[in-house]
Structure formats: C-alpha cells, structure tokens
Amino acid sequence: MSDEQELGITESKQYNTGEWYAEVVQKAGLANYGPEGMSGFIVTRPRGYALWESIQNYLDGEFKKTGVQNAYFPLFIPESYLEREKDIVEGFDPEVAWVTHGGHEELEERLAVRPTSESIIAPYMAQWVRSHRDLPLRVNQWASVVRWEATETKPFFRTKEFLWQEGHTAHETRDGAWDETMTRLSQYQSLYEDVLAIPVLRGAKPEHDKFPGADTTTTVEALMPDGKSVQAGTSHYLGTSFAEAFDLTYTTEDEDEEPAHTTSWGLSWRSLGALIMTHSDDQGLVLPPTIAPEQVVIVPIWQADTQEKVLDYAKDIAEDLEDAGVRVELDARDERNPGFKFNEWELKGVPVRFEIGPNEVDDDVVTAVHRPDGDSVELDRENIAEAVQAQFDEVYAKLYAAAEENLEENVREASERNEILGTIGQHGGYVKAPWCGDEACEDEIKEQIAAEIVMVPLNDEDAEIHDGENCAVCGDDAEETAYFAKSY
Amino acid sequence: MSDEQELGITESKQYNTGEWYAEVVQKAGLANYGPEGMSGFIVTRPRGYALWESIQNYLDGEFKKTGVQNAYFPLFIPESYLEREKDIVEGFDPEVAWVTHGGHEELEERLAVRPTSESIIAPYMAQWVRSHRDLPLRVNQWASVVRWEATETKPFFRTKEFLWQEGHTAHETRDGAWDETMTRLSQYQSLYEDVLAIPVLRGAKPEHDKFPGADTTTTVEALMPDGKSVQAGTSHYLGTSFAEAFDLTYTTEDEDEEPAHTTSWGLSWRSLGALIMTHSDDQGLVLPPTIAPEQVVIVPIWQADTQEKVLDYAKDIAEDLEDAGVRVELDARDERNPGFKFNEWELKGVPVRFEIGPNEVDDDVVTAVHRPDGDSVELDRENIAEAVQAQFDEVYAKLYAAAEENLEENVREASERNEILGTIGQHGGYVKAPWCGDEACEDEIKEQIAAEIVMVPLNDEDAEIHDGENCAVCGDDAEETAYFAKSY
Numbered sequence: 001m002s003d004e005q006e007l008g009i010t011e012s013k014q015y016n017t018g019e020w021y022a023e024v025v026q027k028a029g030l031a032n033y034g035p036e037g038m039s040g041f042i043v044t045r046p047r048g049y050a051l052w053e054s055i056q057n058y059l060d061g062e063f064k065k066t067g068v069q070n071a072y073f074p075l076f077i078p079e080s081y082l083e084r085e086k087d088i089v090e091g092f093d094p095e096v097a098w099v100t101h102g103g104h105e106e107l108e109e110r111l112a113v114r115p116t117s118e119s120i121i122a123p124y125m126a127q128w129v130r131s132h133r134d135l136p137l138r139v140n141q142w143a144s145v146v147r148w149e150a151t152e153t154k155p156f157f158r159t160k161e162f163l164w165q166e167g168h169t170a171h172e173t174r175d176g177a178w179d180e181t182m183t184r185l186s187q188y189q190s191l192y193e194d195v196l197a198i199p200v201l202r203g204a205k206p207e208h209d210k211f212p213g214a215d216t217t218t219t220v221e222a223l224m225p226d227g228k229s230v231q232a233g234t235s236h237y238l239g240t241s242f243a244e245a246f247d248l249t250y251t252t253e254d255e256d257e258e259p260a261h262t263t264s265w266g267l268s269w270r271s272l273g274a275l276i277m278t279h280s281d282d283q284g285l286v287l288p289p290t291i292a293p294e295q296v297v298i299v300p301i302w303q304a305d306t307q308e309k310v311l312d313y314a315k316d317i318a319e320d321l322e323d324a325g326v327r328v329e330l331d332a333r334d335e336r337n338p339g340f341k342f343n344e345w346e347l348k349g350v351p352v353r354f355e356i357g358p359n360e361v362d363d364d365v366v367t368a369v370h371r372p373d374g375d376s377v378e379l380d381r382e383n384i385a386e387a388v389q390a391q392f393d394e395v396y397a398k399l400y401a402a403a404e405e406n407l408e409e410n411v412r413e414a415s416e417r418n419e420i421l422g423t424i425g426q427h428g429g430y431v432k433a434p435w436c437g438d439e440a441c442e443d444e445i446k447e448q449i450a451a452e453i454v455m456v457p458l459n460d461e462d463a464e465i466h467d468g469e470n471c472a473v474c475g476d477d478a479e480e481t482a483y484f485a486k487s488y
Numbered sequence: 489m490s491d492e493q494e495l496g497i498t499e500s501k502q503y504n505t506g507e508w509y510a511e512v513v514q515k516a517g518l519a520n521y522g523p524e525g526m527s528g529f530i531v532t533r534p535r536g537y538a539l540w541e542s543i544q545n546y547l548d549g550e551f552k553k554t555g556v557q558n559a560y561f562p563l564f565i566p567e568s569y570l571e572r573e574k575d576i577v578e579g580f581d582p583e584v585a586w587v588t589h590g591g592h593e594e595l596e597e598r599l600a601v602r603p604t605s606e607s608i609i610a611p612y613m614a615q616w617v618r619s620h621r622d623l624p625l626r627v628n629q630w631a632s633v634v635r636w637e638a639t640e641t642k643p644f645f646r647t648k649e650f651l652w653q654e655g656h657t658a659h660e661t662r663d664g665a666w667d668e669t670m671t672r673l674s675q676y677q678s679l680y681e682d683v684l685a686i687p688v689l690r691g692a693k694p695e696h697d698k699f700p701g702a703d704t705t706t707t708v709e710a711l712m713p714d715g716k717s718v719q720a721g722t723s724h725y726l727g728t729s730f731a732e733a734f735d736l737t738y739t740t741e742d743e744d745e746e747p748a749h750t751t752s753w754g755l756s757w758r759s760l761g762a763l764i765m766t767h768s769d770d771q772g773l774v775l776p777p778t779i780a781p782e783q784v785v786i787v788p789i790w791q792a793d794t795q796e797k798v799l800d801y802a803k804d805i806a807e808d809l810e811d812a813g814v815r816v817e818l819d820a821r822d823e824r825n826p827g828f829k830f831n832e833w834e835l836k837g838v839p840v841r842f843e844i845g846p847n848e849v850d851d852d853v854v855t856a857v858h859r860p861d862g863d864s865v866e867l868d869r870e871n872i873a874e875a876v877q878a879q880f881d882e883v884y885a886k887l888y889a890a891a892e893e894n895l896e897e898n899v900r901e902a903s904e905r906n907e908i909l910g911t912i913g914q915h916g917g918y919v920k921a922p923w924c925g926d927e928a929c930e931d932e933i934k935e936q937i938a939a940e941i942v943m944v945p946l947n948d949e950d951a952e953i954h955d956g957e958n959c960a961v962c963g964d965d966a967e968e969t970a971y972f973a974k975s976y
Contacts (some may be wrong), residue, residue, distance in 0.1 A: 043559070147589040161564075
C-alpha cells in the first residue's frame with residue numbers, strides 16, 4: 001500500500017449509498033474504472049479478483065459434484081448464428097459489440113462479441129447428441145461477456161463487460177430440464193446463504209421479463225440495504241425453442257427423433273457487488289470469513305523493550321493458524337503504528353483481528369476483535385486454531401442475521417396501487433400485491449417510481465387466495481402474487 | 489459416447505502427422521472446429537478443457553507460491569493505448585480484431601480485442617505504484633486473446649483465439665526483473681518436465697524475433713516427434729520500455745523518480761497441443777497419469793454367472809482408489825464388450841487399465857495394463873491404492889524417457905550452410921551452428937527449407953569457442969550458437 005493512499009471512507013452508506021459504494025470498491029483495492037474511451041469497463045484488482053475466485057471455487061465444486069463439466073466456446077458468434085433464435089436476436093442485438101475487421105481486412109460477416117452463448121453452444125450440443133444415451137448433457141463455461149448498455153457504470157453491478165459462468169444443459173424430458181433448472185437455482189441460493197451471508201428470495205420473472213427465448217426464467221433476488229433488489233442469479237428452463245432453432249434432437253429408445261429440452265443458468269460478478277453492498281460500512285469493506293482473503297490479521301503492539309517477545313509470540317500463533325488452514329496475515333510492519341493498521345485492515349474487510357501486546361503474552365491469550373461491530377473476546381493461546389473457527393461462525397451469524405432482518409422487515413403487502421407506490425416510496429424493499437399478469441400494470445408503477453415486478457413466487461401457494469382477489473393496479477381478476485421493488 | 493462414433497484412428501502418426509493429430513483431437517473428444525465463417529476458432533470440449541484446467545491448477549499454484557496474484561483487465565484496448573508502445577503496435581496491428589460498433593452506434597475510437605495486455609496493464613500498474621515499497625508488483629490473468637493470423641487452423645497449436653495466462657510484473661532493478669523472468673521460465677520448464685512428461689530446452693529468441701518491445705525474450709522449446717520445435721512458453725524481460733511509454737515510475741528511497749523494470753510471461757493452450765502430439769499414437773490419445781482426467785479405468789470381464797462377483801470386487805477396488813484420491817472410472821456398461829471398452833479408453837488416453845475377471849477375483853489380484861505399450865503386471869488386491877501409484881510413476885517415466893530420447897537424438901551440429909540444410913532436411917530436429925547474429929543468415933535458411941533460429945543458449949558457455957569460429961551461413965565471425973529448426 002502506497003504512502004499516499006487515503007485510508008478513510010468519506011461518504012456515508014446511509015445517506016449517499018452510490019458514492020459510498022464506489023469509494024469502498026476503490027479504496028479497498030477491489031477495482032478501478034476502465035480507461036478513457038471505455039466507460040462501462042472496470043479493472044478488477046487482485047483483492048477483488050480473489051473474491052471472485054472464491055465464488056468460482058465454491059460454485060465450480062458444486063457444479064462438478066452434480067454432473068457438470070467445463071468447456072470453452074469461442075468469444076465471437078457469427079451474426080447469422082445469433083439470428084437463428086429470433087428472441088435472442090431481438091433481446092440482445094441492441095447491446096452487441098461487433099467485430100468488423102480482422103487485421104487490415106474487413107470481415108465478410110460481422111462477429112458478435114458473445115453477450116451470452118446459447119447461439120453458439122446449442123449447435124455444438126446438436127453435434128454431440130445423437131441418442132437418449134447422450135443425455136443429459138451438461139457444460140459450463142467461466143468467461144466474460146459483453147453487453148453494450150448505455151447506463152452509468154457501477155463496478156460489478158453494471159459494466160459493459162462482466163465475468164460470469166454460463167451453464168448449458170440438454171435433457172430428454174421437460175421434467176429432467178426443470179429439475180436441472182431448480183438444482184442450479186438452489187446452488188445459487190446456497191452460494192448466497194452459506195458463503196456470502198446473504199439471504200435470498202426465490203421466484204420466477206414475469207412473462208415479459210424472461211430471458212429471450214426462455215419458457216421460464218427463475219431468479220434469486222437479494223435485498224440491498226438501500227431497499228433495492230438485486231437479480232442475483234438466474235436459471236432458465238428454455239423449453240425446446242433453442243433445440244428447435246439449432247436442430248438439437250435425439251433419438252428415443254423407440255427410435256423417434258425428438259427435440260431436447262434445454263436449460264441455461266448464469267451467475268456473474270454482480271454477486272460480488274451484492275456482497276460488498278450488503279455488509280460493508282462507513283469504515284470500509286466487511287467480508288464474511290468464508291470468503292475473506294485474510295480471515296485473521298494479527299496486529300502486534302509493542303514498545304522497544306517488548307518488541308521481541310511480542311513478535312515471537314505473534315509469529316508462533318500465525319504459524320499455528322496457517323498449519324490449521326486459516327488464512328492469516330501477520331502485520332509486523334515497523335513503520336506503522338497499531339491504529340493505522342487497525343484502520344487499514346478494517347477498510348480491507350478482515351473479519352477477525354488479533355491484538356497482541358505484552359499483557360497477552362504474559363497471560364497466554366489473544367484479544368480477538370470482530371469486524372464490523374468491534375466486539376472483542378479474549379481467547380486462550382492453547383487450541384487457538386479451534387477457537388478462531390468459533391469466532392468465524394459467530395461473525396458469519398451476525399452478518400447473516402443483520403441481512404435477514406433487513407429482508408424480513410422489508411417484505412410488505414399492498415392491495416392497491418397507491419399503497420404500492422407509497423410503501424415503496426417510503427420504505428423501499430419488496431411489496432407483495434395481487435396482480436392480473438398484465439405488463440401494462442407493471443408499467444404504470446414503473447413510470448411513477450421506477451419500481452418493477454422483480455419476481456412472482458415459484459410455487460404459488462397463494463393461488464387459492466387469488467380467488468376473488470383483484471389486481472392491485474387495474475382491479476381485474478388477480479392471477480399471481482407480484483413482488484414489486486426497485487432494482488439494481 | 490454415441491453409437492455412431494467411429495472409435496478407430498485411421499491416420500498414421502508417422503506418415504501423416506497433421507491429419508493424424510486432427511483426428512486424435514476430434515475423436516478423443518478434445519475439440520471441434522469453429523463454425524462456418526469463423527475459421528481459426530475451435531470449441532474446446534470437456535475432455536480437452538479438463539486438461540487445460542489441470543495445467544491451470546498446476547501453474548496457478550506455482551505462481552501463487554511465488555508472490556503472484558490474479559487480476560482481470562478489460563477484454564478491449566483502445567487503439568490509442570495500443571499505439572503508445574510503438575513496437576507493440578507494429579508487432580500486433582496486422583493481427584488485431586477490431587470492435588467498431590457497440591449496439592447500433594459506431595464507436596468514436598476503435599477497440600482492439602486484446603492480442604496481449606501490456607498496453608492496458610502497464611497504465612494501471614502506473615497508478616498502483618508510487619514508491620519502491622510498492623514493488624515488486626506481480627499480477628497474472630487467465631484469459632483468452634485474439635490474433636487474426638491467416639494460417640491454417642491447428643487445434644491448440646494455431647487458432648485465432650487462444651486461452652493463456654499472461655503475467656505482468658514491475659521491479660525496482662534490472663536484476664529483480666531478470667530474476668523474475670528466469671523464475672517464470674523455470675516454472676514453465678517444470679510444467680513440461682514434471683507434469684506433461686516433455687523435456688524442453690531453454691534459450692533466448694534472437695534479437696529480431698523478440699516479443700515486440702522486449703529487451704530479452706526467453707523461451708522453452710519442445711521437440712515434437714515430427715522433428716519440429718514448439719515454442720512452448722515465453723518469458724520476457726521488457727527493460728524499461730513499457731514503463732517509459734506508460735509512466736510506470738516509482739520513487740526510490742532517496743526520493744528519486746525512476747522507471748520500473750517490467751516483465752511479462754505467457755503460456756497458452758499450445759502446451760496442450762504439445763502434450764497430445766508428443767505422447768499419442770495410432771490408437772489415440774496418450775496422457776501421463778499426472779494430468780489424465782481418469783488415471784485408471786476398471787474394465788470388468790464377466791459371464792452371466794460371474795457378473796455379480798466380478799462387479800462387486802471391481803466396485804470395491806474403485807472405492808478404495810477413490811478414497812486414496814486416485815481418479816478412477818469403473819466401466820460397468822452392460823451393452824459393450826470388453827474389447828470395445830479397451831479401444832474406447834485407449835482412444836481417450838487413460839494411462840492404466842485394470843482388467844478384472846473371475847480369475848482375478850479368485851486370486852485376489854488385478855491385472856494392470858499400461859498405456860501406450862500394453863505392458864501388463866499383476867497387482868495384489870491388498871494395498872492396491874499404493875501399488876497403483878508405482879504404476880503411474882512407471883508410465884510417466886516411460887513417456888518421459890521416450891520424449892527425452894527423441895530430443896537427445898535430434899540435436900546435431902553443423903558448421904556450414906549445406907550441413908544445416910541437409911541435416912534438417914533429412915532428420916528434422918535441432919541443428920546447432922555458429923552464427924554471426926545477422927537476421928539475413930537466418931533468412932537464407934528460412935527461404936530454402938522453412939527452418940528458423942528457434943533459440944540461442946541462454947548462458948552462452950560456448951562463448952569462447954566462437955573465437956576463431958565462423959558463421960555457418962555467411963562465414964563472418966561467429967557471435968552466438970544458433971539452434972535452427974522447423975517450428976510450429
């Protein structure tokens with residue numbers, strides 16, 4: 001870290017969320033904005049990329065345990081391929097970056113920088129699948145995609161290029177493909193709830209907001225502290241539309257030729273945005289121990305006459321933790337005082353700080369301080385590696401509980417238009433309301449307060465209740481329960 | 489695997505190397521050619537990608553142990569950035585793919601799809617580095633790059649888009665940067681020699697064949713069975729040219745401002761090409777156990793009355809191996825006979841096959857068969873997991889020895905032009921010859937037999953010998969020892 005770096009976060013999360021977020025991302029060393037002429041692009045610095053690697057490792061492990069293999073498809077898609085599935089071309093054409101020249105030659109056909117890869121993966125799956133014995137077929141790729149949206153850059157949340165994984169599968173039956181869709185949605189939910197300490201809601205996107213060409217788009221939605229919802233991962237049951245467009249068929253046991261049922265599912269570095277936004281505070285980044293690059297930082301506190309004994313003790317503890325697989329950093333810099341170090345590691349989001357001075361050495365203990373609440377506890381030197389795991393669990397539980405409380409307090413009900421508008425206007429969060437299913441009713445809300453229907457419950461247990469209920473906006477018969485919210 | 493797939497390799501490695509290679513790549517399920525209109529691109533199938541993941545895991549681990557952090561930089565580079573380092577723009581401009589449109593809008597400035605990332609990484613390193621305390625700075629990214637070359641596609645060896653890693657570092661001194669350059673070259677060498685069972689030669693590229701803008705380009709070169717050399721990984725000491733072009737400077741302890749010394753180093757999926765080409769044979773893929781997705785395949789051989797006992801025994805062994813961390817596949821398919829299975833797993837390159845019939849069950853043994861030479865050995869059922877490791881070592885040693893023999897037999901010396909031409913023409917391989925250092929002498933050889941100087945030894949221990957020696961081509965005083973070879 002350079003001398004010139006200013007450590008303090010100056011913006012307020014509560015009053016100035018957007019600027020605060022941008023400041024945390026930059027000062028914690030997660031990302032920089034792209035170069036001049038490339039607004040919408042970011043540079044992901046090592047501390048930011050390490051978080052993405054943790055997410056990758058977790059999901060990749062879950063995918064592989066459940067039959068998914070990684071592959072890699074070309075970065076470019078010929079325009080004619082993109083055009084073969086009409087919903088895809090309508091949905092993505094306005095935001096495609098086009099390669100028109102290779103070297104000094106103009107290309108005969110423009111190539112799309114992939115905005116998503118169904119249009120190039122499906123035709124290859126079609127080559128690989130002959131019979132029902134080749135199904136299910138499951139491939140995933142970790143890659144970047146480009147969507148040329150002209151909105152303001154928000155690192156990880158909204159960028160023209162983003163890192164993600166996209167899984168693509170083919171199945172014999174609708175049921176097989178639907179189970180797959182749900183399996184992946186559940187894995188996304190686990191990532192959020194078990195790794196990132198963020199509870200999510202599961203649902204489906206309304207018809208008019210589905211992935212282009214999909215039969216059903218399912219989503220996990222996370223509520224941010226500013227009251228807006230993040231579409232945190234989506235899993236699509238594509239029906240047979242892509243299979244039909246790209247001749248992805250198989251022969252059944254009876255030698256009939258049938259189109260496969262396909263799925264696709266993607267999770268991007270937006271998950272990083274949700275992580276940063278949910279837990280961090282006006283001192284900087286806050287990370288759950290599950291994902292923090294350093295889980296413990298040891299800050300030794302010495303005077304000239306105690307330096308040696310304090311440092312020896314601290315090193316010994318660092319070694320113990322390392323041997324136990326704990327990610328630990330011993331900050332033994334001589335040129336910085338403990339207060340400076342506290343601030344720096346708080347900014348960087350280390351979940352547990354060990355403070356070790358002469359007293360700790362004499363008493364054979366360490367003082368462990370939690371991020372973000374500053375709670376401190378004295379731990380015995382003996383079995384320190386075990387004891388610290390309990391601290392990690394505690395920190396994780398606190399972060400999760402805070403996020404859960406925010407979510408639970410912010411799902412409200414409404415039965416008429418003004419109630420929707422008023423509740424979201426005042427509190428943010430989700431408003432559940434009976435809905436007729438018509439996009440026009442969403443538009444009315446959108447125009448007034450820029451809130452939209454972010455999901456409808458997946459298993460509509462409220463189905464019966466809708467008997468006799470009316471759409472909160474237009475008053476026609478209600479068909480579904482809509483979750484209105486402002487959205488990232 | 490579908491019924492229709494033809495298992496056999498029909499081309500000959502010895503007589504028709506190019507066609508044989510293409511057939512192995514496709515029939516072993518490693519890669520397909522890209523879509524129409526996108527010649528030069530390939531689709532990397534799961535079995536091919538798994539090999540790349542193994543290479544990634546190994547190198548990424550080595551990098552991280554030696555101070556490298558991963559990061560991610562934008563896919564595109566503004567044309568004006570590319571132009572800031574003049575050698576880069578001269579070297580890469582003819583093969584850049586250009587993005588000219590985003591959505592329906594023409595861009596104000598064209599964006600290069602990265603052919604290599606020095607021009608976008610250096611300016612960010614310049615932002616991150618202030619003082620000598622920020623150095624060394626080491627970042628790496630795993631990414632794809634695009635170079636629009638108009639040559640024939642050869643999967644993994646020559647493709648317009650390829651996967652690689654590119655490491656970029658900045659240092660205070662020339663010595664620091666040079667040590668870095670050598671560290672990375674040694675890690676590449678280890679990948680080949682300790683993981684891929686391919687011995688390599690280390691050297692430097694001649695002046696006129698350096699990476700654009702580099703002070704020195706070092707290389708590991710691998711000799712393929714067809715007598716051609718593969719540039720298998722390169723590590724560049726860039727001097728201060730990139731630092732000067734992008735203002736990457738630091739303040740010394742004495743508060744002076746100095747340009748940093750930088751390096752970059754890259755290894756691509758060409759390493760996969762070398763792996764496939766080196767060991768495979770006319771039965772298909774051959775893989776060392778270090779990298780094989782399945783290290784052992786168990787093929788049970790039964791009649792109706794022995795099926796249960798053979799299968800139980802086989803399952804039990806598979807579990808033992810799995811518990812010991814061995815990558816094992818039990819091929820219990822009922823609809824395929826053992827002969828078919830042998831062929832299929834040979835094609836796919838599984839290094840050790842366990843054949844288990846009723847006799848093996850009765851005798852409490854397994855028959856282990858090595859790929860590629862078919863050597864078989866009887867192993868005791870007890871301690872099978874340990875015993876199989878010894879088989880892996882043996883298979884690895886055999887593969888390495890064969891590659892090493894090929895290399896050792898094919899480094900020859902020559903002292904005049906016709907000897908160079910004749911020796912390479914007749915045998916392929918490397919020809920060492922004294923050289924004056926002038927590109928024109930290489931051109932003469934290149935024009936006649938398409939061989940070039942692939943490297944000069946790094947520590948020219950032959951330096952003294954050159955006293956009184958003459959360039960094998962022009963007869964002027966010799967300055968270096970050149971390794972001539974045909975090259976991929």
